[in-house]
Amino acid sequence: MTSEPTPAPARSDFIRDIVAADVRAGRAKTVVTRFPPEPNGYLHIGHAKSICLNFGIAAEFGGRCHLRFDDTNPVKEEQEYIDAIEADVRWLGFDWGEHLYYASDYFEQLFAWAVTLIERGLAYVDDLSADEIREYRGTLTEPGRNSPWRERPTDESLDLFARMRAGEFPNGARVVRARIDMAAPNINLRDPVIYRIVHATHPRTGDAWCVYPTYDFAHGQSDAIEGITHSICTLEFEVHRPLYDWLIENLPVPSTPRQYEFARLNLTHTVLSKRVLLRLVNEGHVRGWDDPRMPTISGARRRGFPAEGLRDFAAMIGVAKADAVVEFGQLEYAVRGVLNRTSQRRFGVLDPVKVVIENYPVGQTEMMTVVNNPEDPSAGTREVAFGRELWIEREDFMEEPAPKFFRLSPGREVRLRNAFFITCTGVVKDADGRIVELRATYDPATRGGDSPDGRRPKATLHWLSAAHAVPAEIRLYDHLFTDPFPGSDGRDLFESINPASETILTGALVEPALAGLSAGETVQFERLGYFCADRDGRPEHPVFNRTMTLKDTWAKVQAKG
Ligand code: ATP
Ligand code: MG
Numbered sequence: 001m002t003s004e005p006t007p008a009p010a011r012s013d014f015i016r017d018i019v020a021a022d023v024r025a026g027r028a029k030t031v032v033t034r035f036p037p038e039p040n041g042y043l044h045i046g047h048a049k050s051i052c053l054n055f056g057i058a059a060e061f062g063g064r065c066h067l068r069f070d071d072t073n074p075v076k077e078e079q080e081y082i083d084a085i086e087a088d089v090r091w092l093g094f095d096w097g098e099h100l101y102y103a104s105d106y107f108e109q110l111f112a113w114a115v116t117l118i119e120r121g122l123a124y125v126d127d128l129s130a131d132e133i134r135e136y137r138g139t140l141t142e143p144g145r146n147s148p149w150r151e152r153p154t155d156e157s158l159d160l161f162a163r164m165r166a167g168e169f170p171n172g173a174r175v176v177r178a179r180i181d182m183a184a185p186n187i188n189l190r191d192p193v194i195y196r197i198v199h200a201t202h203p204r205t206g207d208a209w210c211v212y213p214t215y216d217f218a219h220g221q222s223d224a225i226e227g228i229t230h231s232i233c234t235l236e237f238e239v240h241r242p243l244y245d246w247l248i249e250n251l252p253v254p255s256t257p258r259q260y261e262f263a264r265l266n267l268t269h270t271v272l273s274k275r276v277l278l279r280l281v282n283e284g285h286v287r288g289w290d291d292p293r294m295p296t297i298s299g300a301r302r303r304g305f306p307a308e309g310l311r312d313f314a315a316m317i318g319v320a321k322a323d324a325v326v327e328f329g330q331l332e333y334a335v336r337g338v339l340n341r342t343s344q345r346r347f348g349v350l351d352p353v354k355v356v357i358e359n360y361p362v363g364q365t366e367m368m369t370v371v372n373n374p375e376d377p378s379a380g381t382r383e384v385a386f387g388r389e390l391w392i393e394r395e396d397f398m399e400e401p402a403p404k405f406f407r408l409s410p411g412r413e414v415r416l417r418n419a420f421f422i423t424c425t426g427v428v429k430d431a432d433g434r435i436v437e438l439r440a441t442y443d444p445a446t447r448g449g450d451s452p453d454g455r456r457p458k459a460t461l462h463w464l465s466a467a468h469a470v471p472a473e474i475r476l477y478d479h480l481f482t483d484p485f486p487g488s489d490g491r492d493l494f495e496s497i498n499p500a501s502e503t504i505l506t507g508a509l510v511e512p513a514l515a516g517l518s519a520g521e522t523v524q525f526e527r528l529g530y531f532c533a534d535r536d537g538r539p540e541h542p543v544f545n546r547t548m549t550l551k552d553t554w555a556k557v558q559a560k561g
Contacts, residue, residue, distance in 0.1 A: 016319075019061055033232060035055065035066070039077045039079075042290070044297065051092055053314070067096040068100075068102065070103050091301060101226060115158065123176055126147050126177050144183065171197050171199055175194075175195060175196050176196075177194065178217075180246060189243060189246070193214055216247070217247065224251075224254060227255045262319045263319075263322055270328065270486070292477055303547050309338040309339070312335075325485065339547065345373055348531065349391045349469070351393060352391035352508070353391070353392060353394040355392055356440070357442045358439055365467065384418070397424070408424050411424065414457045414460070416449070416460075416463045419448075420449070422443075424440050425439045462526040464509055470542065472509065473542070474543075475543065481497060482498045528546075528550070
């Protein structure tokens, strides 16, 4: 079946409406957004949605988007992640220009603002342990209780905070808390922790600090320092917004950013959470962060998904305020639309069976002209060697054809793409009855794949010259989790890891030209799917990842619904 890709919806959503209104009303002269990853893992496709949204809005409104590393937790953050995140954002097609920032750039200012809050009676040093703080916090139905340290004199808090910074106390001995309201219905306002002691080497500031701001204290203030007008984040931060606003109101910050929340992306059959992805890597369930099965941006790239496909996907799913789960097939649908347009066609045979053309001269080779991409005439043609011994796909032959099987079988004629018509004349089997070779004749008058007398075989097969074909390793991929909603039924989500998520074919053969493909290039193997050259390959041993098949089950589902 063929189906036109649905056009990307006109770019309008509730966030763009808010931004447009702010621009019209003069509340935002220059629209400034930011993408704020924590460098504690590689970016995933959910992040791609956020990147497309933040950079997209900045571009559409003639503003700018900052890349800011939210590096406030040195225990989990690494330079490797910083480098990978930059590479992924660039690869997706976005550019932050000179606006690369780190929350750690602001540590001195953030510390000074925490001091300001203490001086204003709006924060205090608390000696309760983390467990006690949790216990005092109350629940959704019960108010919290004041810490015994809440009324500690300002000078004492200032002195203790200075000594926390100086490294006098171990991890967890004390924290700084905002003094807001222990009875507030919103738990985030019950004297939230804003500074904690962490003796750990930070990837950027080294050992200069042993007190670090919390996410809540660092985020909005960093936004204000950078002049962010629209601080766009996912819905789980909605309950943090009153705290975000409280801090902006109570600190002498240079601007007043506003936070807006949208629904995070969830995809079926996978998990978009760095914590889970880190476990998959560490426990060896995958080859690494960029394993083609991983829902990471680097995994998608290695699998052969073009950046344009991810951007189209983001545009297709849009931005909403209600959580939803998107079918993995919809992502494939967006990517397939791009690959169909851009990828060159090649011949590859995954499970070969030999065909000997009995009436073709022994030792002869001729070059057949083959179209590179029927969707793109400018892609031109190439020459592919044809000879007496060929490989075709084993499943393209049936000795006793089933009713709707129109491909090769004894006595039947088929077309070899851009070559000749052949007719099967015999089957050679080994002692176990397995087919080891087919015999055929060809019609020299059908050169190029057309018959002068108008004969039209029902099937067209792909093929390779046995004398020229190159062995290749092909890696087939399936969903990483068998459960469409991994972990949703209370089971450990690691129990639904798909044991057959990767299948390695070692007997496949490809056109000689494919041995020279550089890693990351994606082609269509005719009739089989899209395949991307993997960096594990070498010219004498090319390796391909199957990006996806040609079948479009998602479009079919849409057409029925
Ligand atoms: P994870 O839960 O995978 O660890 P995170 O939210 O902790 O993700 P951050 O590095 O803090 O990861 O995220 C950077 C930005 O990307 C944040 O603004 C966050 O809201 C956004 N983001 C994270 N996950 C998604 C998602 N699934 N869909 C859309 N945006 C997301
Ligand atoms: Mg986070």
